[in-house]
Amino acid sequence: MSAKRATSQDVARLAGVSRTTVSVVLNNVQGINISPATRQRVIEAARSLGYVPDAAAQALVSGRVRIIGLILARYSYHISSDAFILQILEGLFDTIHSNDLRLIVDIVNPEHQEQAYLQLVRAKRIDGILLSGPLVDDRALKALEEINFPTVIVGQIAKTTLCYVDVDNCAAAYKAVTHLVRLGHTRIACITNAPPSYTAAVDRLRGYQQALADHQIAFEPTLVRYGDFTIESGYREMASLIEKQWPFSAVFVASDTLALGANAAIQERGYKVPADISLIGFDDLPMARFMEPALTTVHLPIKRLASEACELLIKLMNGENLNCSNIILDVDLVIRDSCGSGDKVI
Amino acid sequence: MSAKRATSQDVARLAGVSRTTVSVVLNNVQGINISPATRQRVIEAARSLGYVPDAAAQALVSGRVRIIGLILARYSYHISSDAFILQILEGLFDTIHSNDLRLIVDIVNPEHQEQAYLQLVRAKRIDGILLSGPLVDDRALKALEEINFPTVIVGQIAKTTLCYVDVDNCAAAYKAVTHLVRLGHTRIACITNAPPSYTAAVDRLRGYQQALADHQIAFEPTLVRYGDFTIESGYREMASLIEKQWPFSAVFVASDTLALGANAAIQERGYKVPADISLIGFDDLPMARFMEPALTTVHLPIKRLASEACELLIKLMNGENLNCSNIILDVDLVIRDSCGSGDKVI
DNA sequence: TTGTAAGCGTTATCAC
């Protein structure tokens, strides 16, 4: 009884009409007049049978599955400390739900994503794709472009004609470092969020360098370190920075996640933040305000980034041809307690 | 050209065989002998055409979609600070991938989850369901039980015959609080991870009380506070605890997320951890080791919880009828720097 | 060994 699902046939039978009528009524097809009585009977029958159309059958005939793919390009062992993902999810669900869509989430290794998510597209498992994370040159992406598959990138990526939604990483980093400079710091180290193969990392580093240059501070290559998305890398690179004994009084860490690790490295070595070393982050994750000390950082509107991306994608899926209408969101500096004056150098 | 997907018909034509043969070869159907030459030709044709079977068509005929649903019962504004979710995801993907499955993620409001995820089941969008989070009494869950739909709960839930995978929350909390007692603390406060309507919260509180009782420490209702999953609630309840001036020297916070907030509340009020107040958490999230001070906590094997749950679910989906074979994983105390001796009471 | 034909549950096109 519960075992056998009701089909539109069953509904039709119960309502005493044909399957066509059931479909027309339930999908609210315009331009066809169904008598209110019949309409009512069908709706009633559908409800009493607990009828829900079979998604596969609908997909087969309509060509659309009403599922969006969220592809996270991440090393799988990174995801558990990547709070970014959570904000994307939170930003996505409202839009997803209000459009009666579903979300398939998958993770692909940034190094060999070949085919990985293309398979979803080829099997017609998704109608559109949201790509997040450090995507470098990628053949699969090229394929998406070629077949003109609805795709939006959350973040950025070198040379592509695909839509993206992002912040201006360079400008954001510039803001952060300028804040440090204004506080009087002249020896400012930098720990990137990721290796230099990732555009976001490069852009943030560029913002750092530009801020330095615009304030007549010489760029010291020895003061920059490359992180790799993890808290651990923030800890490790900060420790290395301290050990090398190059004098500096502040650090721009291009990710709050790494800043958490950096903060621990500093304090475990007996230095105080911000008295000895000023620390500025990037992202403004929920935990930033609760770090000890509360982290000064650049606020990224990640949830909005995600929902804007999703809405853009939906337009694309509806066939609107907005070629490459990218969206760049603004960022704000959030000043808390991790930055002090730059009159002392360790 | 790229526009039109190849169908099994196309492959058959190119290989000079029938669609049946294509299906048999590509699905590696046993018991049917196909000449190696033919087999090779089919495979070759499929590759050269970039043929991937249409998932909807396969689903329609096979009755299975090869998709698992991960349902997160959360208030949407909680998810961005719920690092738990990330660990679940990380734990899931390996199993998902190696079984050629996909994952639909959805979030439902714990208060009215009616129908929300049942719709996925009814529309046959998923073959099995993984439920995480604070699930209270729930009609939809009853429905799943009735139709015997493959379901595994990550966590626990009152009165259900559904499978679950969890830790012994009570025992884990007992371990944490006993650690505090052994350190000499006798005035131990408690902040739960969630309101008392959630089983995990109640179990952890019970462990706390039991540890107290077993060590002849009187239970003080005024020393317990209820959190609500968020960092903010940890901060708020800790602040309230301090304000009330009830003497205590240690706090058991039944969630690392809340412990982060609690830690900030303590330090912002000029108290030191652990010199003035000892703090012990629950979960051992990746960030716990990097808190200032590094947080002593109970390690929950969340990734394993997730992968075990997934494997159990796969068995269920394969029709193995292991009725209610629950799995309870062990937890370990992780001693770091947030607990000191209990000889002082604030 | 390979091919033919039926059917999965919808939606959509037309006559009626």
Add this chain to the structure above:
DNA sequence: GTGATAACGCTTACAA
């Protein structure tokens, strides 16, 4: 206004 009928792309008895 409503109801047959044909797709959609695949798997699988069954026949050759």
